[in-house]
Amino acid sequence: MSQRVFSAAIVAVGMVCASSAVAQQEQVAQGATDPQQQKVNLTTSDSVTVTATGEVRSEQSIDSRILQEAAPGTSPIASLARLPSVSVTSADPYGAYEWALRISVRGFNQNQLGFTLDDVPLGDMSYGNLNGLHISRAIIDENMGREVLSQGTGALETASTSNLGGAIQFYSDDPMDKQHFSIAQTLGSFDGHRTFARYDSGLLPTHTKFYIDGVYQLSNKWKGAGQINQKYFQFNTKLTQFVGSKGVFTFYADYSNRIEVDYQDLNKIWAQKLGYYWDNFGDWGKSIQAANACNGNGSYPSPVNVLASNEDPCDAAYYGGGGLRRDFLTYVNYKTALTDHVTWKTTAYGHYNTGRGLWFTPYQPTLAQGGAVVSPISERTTEYGIRRGGILSSVAYETSRNLLEGGFWYEKESFDIARRFYATSIASPLQSLYDFPSNPFATQWAYNFPTQLFQIHLQDRYKITPKVSVSAGFKTSETYATGNLTEFNTGIPLSPGLVPNAANYAQGSLQSGKPFLPQVGANWKLNRNNEVFADVAENVRAFQMGGNGIATSPWGTTQLGFDALKTTLKPESSWSEEVGYRYNDKRLSAQVNYFHVNFSNRLLAIQQGPAIAGGASLLSNVGGVTTNGVDAAASVQIASDWTFYNAVTYNKSTYDSDVQTATGPIETGGKVAVDTPEFLYKDELSYNKKGFSAHIGADYMSKRYFTYTDDSSVDGRFLADFGTSYHVDEVGLFNELKLQFNIYNLANAKYFSSIGTNGFIAKDPTQVANNTLQVGAPRTFTATLSAKF
Numbered sequence: 037m038s039q040r041v042f043s044a045a046i047v048a049v050g051m052v053c054a055s056s057a058v059a060q061q062e063q064v065a066q067g068a069t070d071p072q073q074q075k076v077n078l079t080t081s082d083s084v085t086v087t088a089t090g091e092v093r094s095e096q097s098i099d100s101r102i103l104q105e106a107a108p109g110t111s112p113i114a115s116l117a118r119l120p121s122v123s124v125t126s127a128d129p130y131g132a133y134e135w136a137l138r139i140s141v142r143g144f145n146q147n148q149l150g151f152t153l154d155d156v157p158l159g160d161m162s163y164g165n166l167n168g169l170h171i172s173r174a175i176i177d178e179n180m181g182r183e184v185l186s187q188g189t190g191a192l193e194t195a196s197t198s199n200l201g202g203a204i205q206f207y208s209d210d211p212m213d214k215q216h217f218s219i220a221q222t223l224g225s226f227d228g229h230r231t232f233a234r235y236d237s238g239l240l241p242t243h244t245k246f247y248i249d250g251v252y253q254l255s256n257k258w259k260g261a262g263q264i265n266q267k268y269f270q271f272n273t274k275l276t277q278f279v280g281s282k283g284v285f286t287f288y289a290d291y292s293n294r295i296e297v298d299y300q301d302l303n304k305i306w307a308q309k310l311g312y313y314w315d316n317f318g319d320w321g322k323s324i325q326a327a328n329a330c331n332g333n334g335s336y337p338s339p340v341n342v343l344a345s346n347e348d349p350c351d352a353a354y355y356g357g358g359g360l361r362r363d364f365l366t367y368v369n370y371k372t373a374l375t376d377h378v379t380w381k382t383t384a385y386g387h388y389n390t391g392r393g394l395w396f397t398p399y400q401p402t403l404a405q406g407g408a409v410v411s412p413i414s415e416r417t418t419e420y421g422i423r424r425g426g427i428l429s430s431v432a433y434e435t436s437r438n439l440l441e442g443g444f445w446y447e448k449e450s451f452d453i454a455r456r457f458y459a460t461s462i463a464s465p466l467q468s469l470y471d472f473p474s475n476p477f478a479t480q481w482a483y484n485f486p487t488q489l490f491q492i493h494l495q496d497r498y499k500i501t502p503k504v505s506v507s508a509g510f511k512t513s514e515t516y517a518t519g520n521l522t523e524f525n526t527g528i529p530l531s532p533g534l535v536p537n538a539a540n541y542a543q544g545s546l547q548s549g550k551p552f553l554p555q556v557g558a559n560w561k562l563n564r565n566n567e568v569f570a571d572v573a574e575n576v577r578a579f580q581m582g583g584n585g586i587a588t589s590p591w592g593t594t595q596l597g598f599d600a601l602k603t604t605l606k607p608e609s610s611w612s613e614e615v616g617y618r619y620n621d622k623r624l625s626a627q628v629n630y631f632h633v634n635f636s637n638r639l640l641a642i643q644q645g646p647a648i649a650g651g652a653s654l655l656s657n658v659g660g661v662t663t664n665g666v667d668a669a670a671s672v673q674i675a676s677d678w679t680f681y682n683a684v685t686y687n688k689s690t691y692d693s694d695v696q697t698a699t700g701p702i703e704t705g706g707k708v709a710v711d712t713p714e715f716l717y718k719d720e721l722s723y724n725k726k727g728f729s730a731h732i733g734a735d736y737m738s739k740r741y742f743t744y745t746d747d748s749s750v751d752g753r754f755l756a757d758f759g760t761s762y763h764v765d766e767v768g769l770f771n772e773l774k775l776q777f778n779i780y781n782l783a784n785a786k787y788f789s790s791i792g793t794n795g796f797i798a799k800d801p802t803q804v805a806n807n808t809l810q811v812g813a814p815r816t817f818t819a820t821l822s823a824k825f
Contacts (some may be wrong), residue, residue: 092557143689144201181209191571197578228255262318288306323355327398421452454482482523542598753787
């Protein structure tokens with residue numbers, strides 16, 4: 037154990053024990069409260085919560101009213117883009133397209149962050165989520181009550197095994213006390229329409245209240261041809277039952293059916309020669325011609341034929357690809373006050389998922405028995421299945437000076453992943469991008485990963501004086517996963533004449549985590565308006581599960597490679613330090629932070645062949661990343677109806693050393709980390725008076741690199757958005773009528789949005805070695821009419 041970890045451990049244990057003893061002696065009786073509700077002491081503005089007063093860490097929040105100012109259907113992730121140190125990119129106007137949606141915080145990307153909904157773990161929010169689901173599939177956007185971002189040192193109680201760089205906690209809204217029915221209809225660009233309806237029962241004589249609602253959304257991609265629908269169907273219900281005077285029981289359920297057709301990943305040469313609006317063919321005839329040309333037979337169709345042979349015309353377009361996801365998520369929660377000082381809460385949850393990642397590939401033809409080629413294209417799938425359940429429970433003891441809280445999290449999961457191929461014909465694709473395919477002609481591999489994780493935490497917050505409080509705690513996090521090969525090279529052999537060999541597929545068990553992860557913080561309230569805070573924390577990320585060719589997984593290699601790494605591979609970890617200042621009065625809310633992060637045991641796999649072709653890789657620890665930065669946010673009420681919000685970030689994340697490989701070093705030492713802009717600036721001017729509101733905002737992001745040696749980058753970009761709404765109350769049969777109008781990308785800017793969608797490589801001097809870029813959506817309009825009865 038390093039000296040700094042050992043020191044933090046001694047401090048944490050000592051403070052917990054000492055403050056617990058003082059708490060036992062406390063004579064002032066206090067009413068019991070939920071510690072999660074008690075700690076959220078937020079200073080709000082008309083735009084966004086800039087700071088959480090009294091907290092020992094940087095924490096910002098966005099409430100439901102602000103979330104509803106965005107265009108309906110906008111991902112809750114996209115709404116976080118206005119916060120400091122947060123960069124969000126996507127290929128669609130709403131941040132709803134999961135393949136391209138990216139969020140990073142202080143140099144950490146989304147699968148290095150923690151995400152929960154009402155304390156229920158959502159996993160790492162990656163596209164092929166192995167232990168959860170995307171927030172847009174876990175809850176209907178209109179039901180989101182609040183989002184809380186903790187940069188750097190996420191709350192100890194966060195149920196996550198990936199929160200190296202902080203945590204994002206989502207909270208659903210509660211059923212309303214009064215009965216009502218609401219409906220909203222949205223129309224927008226690219227043939228978009230969205231219908232939402234919700235019924236609230238109100239508080240019944242049985243001390244029960246609930247809501248049930250649903251949404252259907254359909255739009256076209258903003259570019260492309262053929263099957264270009266993006267659609268989803270979703271149901272939510274939530275029930276609250278008051279039990280006596282001290283207990284509350286909650287039930288929540290979510291069903292989501294999401295269909296997304298992919299935007300083609302690009303490189304700079306393709307964007308230049310084929311145009312900003314270039315996308316997959318969506319035409320089967322052109323796709324067959326291109327697949328034949330890719331295999332040396334004939335020429336490419338226009339306009340791909342303008343590409344030189346060294347500009348990868350084979351991958352410039354396919355027939356299409358897509359993602360299909362069906363999820364069912366539910367939980368039950370019970371909170372109660374056991375005594376005047378002690379509260380207890382427990383949540384039990386379950387999640388079922390089935391999904392498909394589709395791609396019509398020219399790299400594997402459709403084969404008949406005997407190996408005869410039927411078509412130069414097959415439909416390749418990555419197939420997902422999740423069955424998981426868990427329990428979270430915690431107890432809190434609170435007095436006027438002390439809040440001692442501890443709990444545990446246990447989850448058991450069975451995760452399935454498979455790589456299969458489905459037939460096409462010369463005449464047609466046979467399978468739709470909108471449907472789960474059936475009857476594969478070959479299964480390359482299939483895995484099952486039984487997994488168990490255990491996490492406990494203990495933390496204490498003690499007021500030394502009315503102005504000075506300290507917090508200390510720790511958590512223990514352990515994950516046990518086993519990769520079992522359940523099927524390989526079945527059906528028609530993909531490589532005729534080769535004998536299937538199980539040694540090409542890794543199997544075995546790995547454990548990741550740490551028994552002691554400390555967190556220590558302090559807050560000093562200088563006076564009524566000013567306070568300073570500081571905190572440090574250590575976190576660790578569990579290994580990701582995945583099959584052969586999944587580069588982020590230790591099992592993504594051969595058995596020989598797995599055996600070589602399983603005794604030496606270490607999980608990624610981070611040590612985060614932060615110091616900050618807050619100011620709050622009636623008109624101004626502001627916060628500024630300095631942060632320093634040491635990211636250790638970074639994992640990197642060198643891809644063997646094109647990323648999309650799924651070649652084997654070997655995962656290795658390749659050093660660390662050091663981050664230093666400053667961020668600040670302020671919201672000022674410049675007049676009774678006007679509010680101006682600003683957020684600025686400077687972040688420098690650099691690799692600590694070169695990466696050593698068998699063929700020589702990759703010169704990454706001192707280079708800026710991929711997809712980490714050094715400068716972010718956001719602002720928003722908003723106006724609210726009676727039933728009318730309007731806002732205009734801007735978001736600037738500086739240059740980003742998409743190779744580890746910084747030889748390739750995309751320029752900075754500036755985006756603006758506008759929204760306005762007007763509502764009137766008590767109009768005839770309606771309790772409320774509201775009209776809302778939103779414009780995304782107000783200036784119709786053209787820019788590269790998400791990068792790294794197909795991963796990152798060491799070098800790309802020709803700009804064609806890796807198609808891993810997405811361009812941003814053009815100006816987009818939406819209008820919504822809603823009513824409440």
